[in-house]
Amino acid sequence: MEEDRTASWDWRITAHTSWWSLNWRELWSYHHLLTGLVRREFILYYKQTFLGPIWMLLQPTLTLLVYVSIFGKLVGIPTGTVPPALFYLAGIVLWNFFSEGFVGTSKIFQDNIHIFSKVYFPRIILPLSVLAVHALRFLIQLSFLLLLILCFWIFGELPYTFNTYTLFVPVIVVLVGALGLAFGLCFSLLTAKYRDLNNLVPTGIRLFMFLTPVIYPIAGTPEKFRWMVLWNPLTPLFEAFKFSLLEEGTFTILQLIYSGTLAVLLLFLALISFNKQGDKLIDIV
């Protein structure tokens, strides 16, 4: 009888928070919330703007112009055989995906405390929606990049550059996204508790950008400082991304395995910590 009774409960709430209890069925039942949030983000992004969705392409183009003029013309960072515009754009597009995904998820608790404190839903939905928004934005910017590469091919300024690695671009992108999400989730837990980190995130991400071969090829870094860039799990991913699209980049399979393993491991750790700590943070934020 007693057993029947305990079995008949659908759910229970206890003081204990668990590392593992990710309820997939429940998560799926909220997938409309995820798509809704992504849709909302896009709608809000362009509401009351004159240029609307064009901004999505205009923003990286403007950054590109700045980079081409400063790093290309003034500083003169070598970009190998590739035209600087393409080289920078490839870096910027992938970097934007990583950094915006990271910064967006790291602020999840503070930006959404009014929702978290009023309604229950699987908390992971919100960071996932942030990442999805940036992934979609990335896809649009990537098509812009591919279009530009095509133009360069047609006008003969660049030889045909696709190779077998081009097939692995989706894997590279997924790994970059996973790293962004993993760092973002960890920081979301930390910034919720220690607000000091809020000030570090923008500076930190800018610094991190210079430790990642976004606007320079790894081949162009001085030997003495190369180790600073090499430990970064993003380095081989960025090099591989540029190699697969522009045939310009230095990396080894071992480095890629290192990045891949680290990305999967970090994401796993971040997810279970988020699962475990997320509930408790509502009392603190």
Added chain:
Amino acid sequence: MSTVLEVENISKYYQLGMTGSGSIKKDLQRWWTVNVLGRKEPFFNDPASADLPKPKNDILWALKDVSFEVKQGEVLGIVGSNGSGKSTLLKILSRIVRPSSGMVRGTGKINSLLEIGTGFNADLTGRENIFMSGYFLGMNKQEVQQRFDAIVDFSGVERFIDTPVKRYSTGMYMRLAFSVAAHLEPDILIVDEVLAVGDTEFQTKCLTKMKEASHVHGRTILFVSHDAQAVANLCTTALWLQQGEIHEMGATNRVVGNYLSSFRKGEHSQTWDKNNPTPGNEYVTINRIEIAAFGESPDHIITVHDPIQVDIDLSCWCEGFDLEVCLSLHTEDGVCVFDMGSPNSKAEIKEFRYTMLIPGNLLNDNCYTLSLVILKNNTQSIFEFPECATFEVQDLREGMTYFGQWNGIIRPQVKVEFAAKEVYKQITLT
């Protein structure tokens, strides 16, 4: 009826002052001592474990060992003053915060409505917000689509459905937001204070909708409100929380009555003695005035159905003429309800007692003031004591479908018949 929700020894405490311990250094130090060295918590004694010395005043128990059960279809009202733990309880039940100890178990889908307009975004249109809010509250796309027309209809904002909600009036916004929530169809619905906003009409609409949900659809509702009348009207059972503990739980009328009376302590009864200057003059002095529901103590609330007994004890210091006590009853606005004299009594140097019984089902749900005049030989006023006592008549509105305030100074039970003519012949007014 089966139990759908069981709360077992739920406690929740907060540490006062700094949340967490405030700095990374302390947290790292704590982590090191507890997890690596395996020693006891250096900064914080867990109050839940009995073997540790109890910390002094830095712990706030928002909830302390709260246990109760809710049956299917029951409407449980939770009352209590500010800080009694009502909201914390609802937040735990809604899975927003974790309890510090204890367990909650339940069956079926549970939805909570702790705020009106959760997930609303000012820049989105009414239509977009209906979908977003629905998703946040746990509906899926098909469910929102199915109910979309009903939601819009209930809210009455069809014309503005494609306008951003930031251009809505507050009332429209509230109505739309509540409509979404009102069309949720969970097995257990948790509602917190949402009725505090909006006008009377809106509140009535909300309460009606909730009544329908429980009566027609057999949903279980947990309802928190400051408005004891709303609780009395809507709920079958009430839970009175006081400082995080269950003070009383049971039939709504009794619990809500006691809860309301707890504010009334001493107000309905006034006694004067030697230390306390007695109102009066050389002819008479008043010793005690007491107003109570007939047969109840003065601490008990007075409902519209209760006969009301007014007792006045007075001392007379003169003799040789007729004394008459006149009481007049006024509403808050100063309208006189009645002015009533007493039979004459020969004045003697003695104590007198005056009693008046106002029948039940006469006064309306309102605040009333009594004024006292004592007459000599039915004509000459020898003592006046205006506004000598105030009392409130409450309407618990059990089992009524109307939630608004009844108009009028009095609310007598008047026999009324209304029927089709053929049927009417068979009815007689008695």
